[in-house]
Amino acid sequence: MTTDELAQLLAQQPVAILHRLARGRVQRHFRAGKRRLIDMLIQHSTNNLAGLESDLQALIEERQSRVQTPVPPANPVPPRQTAPHTSRRPTRTHEPESTEPGVTLTAWLEGLGVPTPQPFVPDPWQEEALAGLAETDVVVSVPTGSGKTYVAVEAARRAMSENRTIIYTSPLKALSNTKFTEFSKIFGSDQVGILTGDRQDNAQAPILIMTTEILRNLLYDAASGEIDVRLDTLGLVILDESQYIADPERGVVWEETIIFCPSQAKLLLLSASIGNPQDIADWLTSIRPSPCRLVRHSKRTVPLRAGYLHPNGKLTPLFRTAGIPYGHPGQLHPEAKRLFLQYEEDTLPSGRTRR
Numbered sequence: 370m371t372t373d374e375l376a377q378l379l380a381q382q383p384v385a386i387l388h389r390l391a392r393g394r395v396q397r398h399f400r401a402g403k404r405r406l407i408d409m410l411i412q413h414s415t416n417n418l419a420g421l422e423s424d425l426q427a428l429i430e431e432r433q434s435r436v437q438t439p440v441p442p443a444n445p446v447p448p449r450q451t452a453p454h455t456s457r458r459p460t461r462t463h464e465p466e467s468t469e470p471g472v473t474l475t476a477w478l479e480g481l482g483v484p485t486p487q488p489f490v491p492d493p494w495q496e497e498a499l500a501g502l503a504e505t506d507v508v509v510s511v512p513t514g515s516g517k518t519y520v521a522v523e524a525a526r527r528a529m530s531e532n533r534t535i536i537y538t539s540p541l542k543a544l545s546n547t548k549f550t551e552f553s554k555i556f557g558s559d560q561v562g563i564l565t566g567d568r569q570d571n572a573q574a575p576i577l578i579m580t581t582e583i584l585r586n587l588l589y590d591a592a593s594g595e596i597d598v599r600l601d602t603l604g605l606v607i608l609d610e611s612q613y614i615a616d617p618e619r620g621v622v623w624e625e626t627i628i629f630c631p632s633q634a635k636l637l638l639l640s641a642s643i644g645n646p647q648d649i650a651d652w653l654t655s656i657r658p659s660p661c662r663l664v665r666h667s668k669r670t671v672p673l674r675a676g677y678l679h680p681n682g683k684l685t686p687l688f689r690t691a692g693i694p695y696g697h698p699g700q701l702h703p704e705a706k707r708l709f710l711q712y713e714e715d716t717l718p719s720g721r722t723r724r
Contacts, residue, residue: 370422372411378425379407386428390421395644415667420694427700470689471702477674477686494666495520498637499527501662502605506636506653510646511666517639521607522555524637529560529575533604538581538626540613542566548609549578573599581608585622588629603634611638614649632658679708 370378379387380403387406395409414421494511498520501507509517525535537552539545542565549563549570562571564579577599584606591600606626614623630636636653643649646663653661675687685704694700 370418372418375418375422375425376407376411378422379410382425382429386425386432389428390424412667416669416672417690417692417694420690420692420700423690423700424694471704472686472689472691474685477676477691481674491519492516492666494664495523498664499523501664502527502635502637504662505659506638506657506661507664508611508638508640508643508646508650508653508661509664510640510643511664512669513641514669514671515641515666516670517609517641518551521609521637521639522552524605524607524635525552525556525576528605528635529556531604532602533575534599534602535576535605535607536584536599536603537576537578537607537609538584539578539609540581540619542568542580544609545578545580552576552578581613581619581622581626585626585629588626592629600631603631605635605637606630607637607639609639611649612640612642612644615644627653628656636661677702677705677708679712683708 379390384403384406387403387410390410391406394413395406410421411418492515494509495516498507498509502524509520511517521537525537528535537548539548545563545565546568549561552561556576559571560574561576561578562574563569564572564577564583566580566583587597587600591597608623608626611623614620627636636657638649638653640646646665650661650663673693674691675693676684677687678684685708686702687705688694688700689702690700
């Protein structure tokens with residue numbers, strides 16, 4: 370089924386089915402209208418349209434079976450005997466068992482391994498992000514392992530060529546230490562410094578690695594009149610793991626950092642898990658001097674597969690498909706189910722039987 374055919378089939382379904390499909394796939398799906406919800410489902414499942422189609426067909430079959438075989442209420446209660454202000458708990462329905470043949474272990478393992486070396490060529494979204502940073506702030510929302518660090522490194526290299534200071538922030542000291550080591554190898558140890566709560570090295574370097582709280586405090590001091598020459602020459606601020614802006618306790622740190630960031634510095638927000646990147650870009654546009662550009666890319670460079678390794682050493686795909694379907698236990702691989710039952714029987718206490 371093509372993407373357009375799948376979109377048409379989704380459009381024919383009630384919104385309730387679309388929301389069931391969105392569970393585990395799309396964050397805050399209950400806020401989206403039907404057209405927007407269809408777009409988000411297809412965009413999220415770009416790499417696994419077969420899984421989305423399979424889940425949709427299962428829900429359609431379930432709905433049709435309920436319509437065709439209605440169950441009459443047992444022992445109906447006369448209206449006068451119905452207790453006021455009570456509600457029945459919804460009956461939990463069982464997901465239908467898929468009849469699709471399971472993928473073979475050979476097919477599931479196909480393509481795994483170390484790829485052959487190839488010359489590096491930037492992806493179009495990476496070039497788009499760098500081109501955007503030449504003019505304005507940029508929010509980058511791409512899957513894990515897609516190459517966000519390349520954008521940060523190249524953006525820092527261009528800012529250094531203009532004699533500007535670069536600040537790279539992360540939410541964790543451990544991640545800041547890792548980036549300090551990584552950037553020192555790329556740019557040279559004399560060009561990179563680090564500022565965390567318990568470490569301060571080369572604080573006047575053109576590239577400074579720090580936690581977001583440290584940068585927020587520097588901006589606080591500058592707002593109160595304390596002069597910091599590093600902020601006067603600041604040209605680029607990179608906020609890694611920027612999904613922390615939604616954290617109930619620490620999110621305010623990211624908000625204040627963005628609000629107090631000097632207008633002459635470009636902002637680069639990086640994340641693999643922002644649920645509403647367009648909203649973040651719109652907010653930056655409303656408070657910053659120039660419109661923020663959103664660079665979004667949904668295709669995983671390294672696709673995910675799920676398998677099950679039994680204690681006896683037997684390996685099998687976890688699902689019937691090579692990709693990962695969401696939300697329906699009927700998609701479990703037959704061999705995986707057999708091994709589950711075998712493990713349960715082997716580990717039950719003696720004298721007990723499985724219900």
